[in-house]
Amino acid sequence: MKYIDIHSHLNTKDFDTDREAVLARMQETETGTIIIGTDLESSKRAVELADKAGVPIWACIGVHPVDDPAKIFDVDAFEALARHPKVVAIGECGLDYFRIEKTEEEVARQEKLFLDQIDFAIAHDLPLMIHQRDAIPEVLLILEASVREYGPKLRGDIHFFSGDLAQAERFWNMGFTTSFTGVITFARNYDEVIKNAPLEMLMSETDAPWIAPVPYRGKRNEPSYVTEVVKKIAEIRGENVEIVEKAMISNAKRMFRIA
Numbered sequence: 001m002k003y004i005d006i007h008s009h010l011n012t013k014d015f016d017t018d019r020e021a022v023l024a025r026m027q028e029t030e031t032g033t034i035i036i037g038t039d040l041e042s043s044k045r046a047v048e049l050a051d052k053a054g055v056p057i058w059a060c061i062g063v064h065p066v067d068d069p070a071k072i073f074d075v076d077a078f079e080a081l082a083r084h085p086k087v088v089a090i091g092e093c094g095l096d097y098f099r100i101e102k103t104e105e106e107v108a109r110q111e112k113l114f115l116d117q118i119d120f121a122i123a124h125d126l127p128l129m130i131h132q133r134d135a136i137p138e139v140l141l142i143l144e145a146s147v148r149e150y151g152p153k154l155r156g157d158i159h160f161f162s163g164d165l166a167q168a169e170r171f172w173n174m175g176f177t178t179s180f181t182g183v184i185t186f187a188r189n190y191d192e193v194i195k196n197a198p199l200e201m202l203m204s205e206t207d208a209p210w211i212a213p214v215p216y217r218g219k220r221n222e223p224s225y226v227t228e229v230v231k232k233i234a235e236i237r238g239e240n241v242e243i244v245e246k247a248m249i250s251n252a253k254r255m256f257r258i259a
């Protein structure tokens with residue numbers, strides 16, 4: 001494995017017509033991925049795909065904060081899934097106040113859903129895959145309180161990091177990594193964080209099928225395009241691309257305990 005995309009949605013129907021070809025391109029480019037669940041069904045599908053794939057694939061299981069507000073975190077159902085050896089993280093979970101009316105009820109609903117999954121991750125000694133949108137201060141407060149309670153056993157990655165350097169440093173201080181998508185190939189507002197990050201706190205991802213990097217912009221995204229993200233991280237930092245490639249792999253191995 002030369003590249004790792006720690007956050008893809010290969011389990012969505014966007015890949016139903018040509019998933020085999022996508023997997024073949026991953027094999028060619030020596031790319032592995034972690035497939036992310038957003039509810040129980042897509043989590044099951046992630047585990048199924050991780051189980052039979054001939055390429056390095058793992059699964060992350062959990063419930064997204066706003067994908068479907070009717071969804072709860074059914075501990076018993078997820079318990080059965082979490083025992084699968086290919087399950088390496090819990091999520092994507094977190095808080096999302098973008099395009100949502102931030103009522104007291106809604107905030108309480110999202111916080112409970114998030115805390116349920118933090119408890120579950122601790123119980124299973126698995127890292128969290130955190131989703132946040134317009135909610136970094138709130139996510140920081142919850143994680144900092146949880147770290148005070150659980151210590152370094154609580155760990156994870158802030159997917160699609162979009163905060164500033166001071167916020168990033170608070171996550172890094174807790175041992176949380178920050179990951180970046182193809183958006184960094186065409187938007188410059190992530191450069192400062194990427195440039196100033198300790199290399200061991202960065203991760204590469206695609207969030208495929210969404211947000212394809214240059215030169216695939218506007219097309220459906222896929223895990224093998226993570227090569228463009230890794231190249232860009234190296235370019236922004238002014239570092240040798242092979243060093244960054246190796247770091248992305250070893251960072252993912254450390255966080256997700258994958259072989």
Ligand SMILES: [Zn+2]
Nearest residue numbers: 007036092207
């Ligand atoms: Zn996602």
